[in-house]
Amino acid sequence: MAVLSAKHAIDTALEAARWAPSIHNTQPWIFTTSGEEISLRADPDRKLRASDTSGRELLISCGAALYTLRTAMRCEGWDPVVRILPDPDRPSLLARLRPGTEMAPDESLKTLGREIERRRTHRAGFADVPVPDRLIERLTRAAMEEGARLTPVRSPDAVRVIAALTQAAQGIQAQDRRFSLEVVRWARPPGSGRRDGVPAEGYPRRAARTDPDFPQRDYSWRHDWGSQADQRTETCAGVVALLTTRGDGRQEWIDAGQALQHVLLEAAACGVSAAFHTQALEMDLLREFLRHELCSDEYPQMIMRLGVTSDDKGSVRRSVSEMTM
Structure with missing residues (x-):
């Protein structure tokens, strides 16, 4: 048995x-x-x-x-x-x-x-509803259990810096055809039967600006895809947090992923969603700047925003048979 x-x-x-x-x-x-x-x-x-x-x-x-x-x-x-x-x-x-x-x-x-x-990834602003400090403390403990550190960014100036770096990275990547084609490769058109990538209802057609503005990936690049749901009432950036590790090798990257999922599940259990911003972390100079200036020389592995939203999007996943050998 x-x-x-x-x-x-x-x-x-x-x-x-x-x-x-x-x-x-x-x-x-x-x-x-x-x-x-x-x-x-x-x-x-x-x-x-x-x-x-x-x-x-x-x-x-x-x-x-x-x-x-x-x-x-x-x-x-x-x-x-x-x-x-x-x-x-x-x-x-x-x-x-x-x-x-x-x-x-x-x-x-x-x-x-x-x-x-x-659990679902969010790709827009949040409602103006505070995330309890007690929950943030629980999330930091969850990350620590997996060998990483989750740090809420409390300084408004630091939040604006991270937003500005995200804007700069997104602007540079938007001018690079390779980046744009890669994003669109994983954006699914309406009615697509694919079970991977981001479905059209999973991101806003035109995301409203958050305050401060954290731009989203342009999944609708040269298309008119995306959700038409009105996001104008949800423009709060939420709680900005940095997930970091002391080292920056394959072990630490796996640890960061385990910590990330632990944090996301703890947050989801309390009605809190997360939006991710990895643009600046995909550019070595910006990532190093973040590391030295805002991460106490630890390596930033994820930039996220945590908040409450009424948005309830679906998601797609491949079957187990498609993922196994």
Whole structure:
């Protein structure tokens, strides 16, 4: 009976992992199973060639999938045994995990598990509703548990600096045809049957400016795609936060992804959504400026805004069979 239960936990974990967040919803992971072990690999065909030359964002996305696997398995009553980067000669093999000892999931863990499929990325402004300080403290602890640091940016001047860097990066990337074509490659037109990328209803056709303005990716570049939902009443930037790590290698990128998903699930359980801004982190000079001036020399892995929204968009994901080998 225990073997059957472990098999069920593996199947449940794989089903959950497909809902992990990823840059442009590229879903850049491959899962394989052998007996009672899951292997997580990076899918190089889904790497962003223009904006993610180092593969940093790819590994952050895969780290989020790893945390989702772990959480789902724990919700099924198994404490997973995880090995990250288990084989130096196989760089695409990011992790292996298997059910370990049996455990009894507590209610807080079950709450995170319920949010895996419900969590959504937001791509516009937020309502003028404060995010409780108590929740921010919980989110910082969640990131710390995974080996990263989440720092809310409390200084209005610092928030304006981060917004300005985002604006500068977006403006530069908008002039680069490679960046624009890459973004549009992962933007889905209305009625598309694809189960990856960002569906037309998942981003505003013309996003309203937040205060200060954090520009979104131009998924509707040279098209008239996107949601027509009126976002003019939701223009608050929300709480700006930086996710950082002490190092900046493959291990830290995976850690950052696990921390990111832990933070997102904790936030979603309290009705708080996140919007991401990675433009400035895709430009080495701007990322180094952020690191030295606002991150106490830690490496910025994600810029996000946290807030409350009435927007309730759908999402798309590939099936488990499309992600497994």
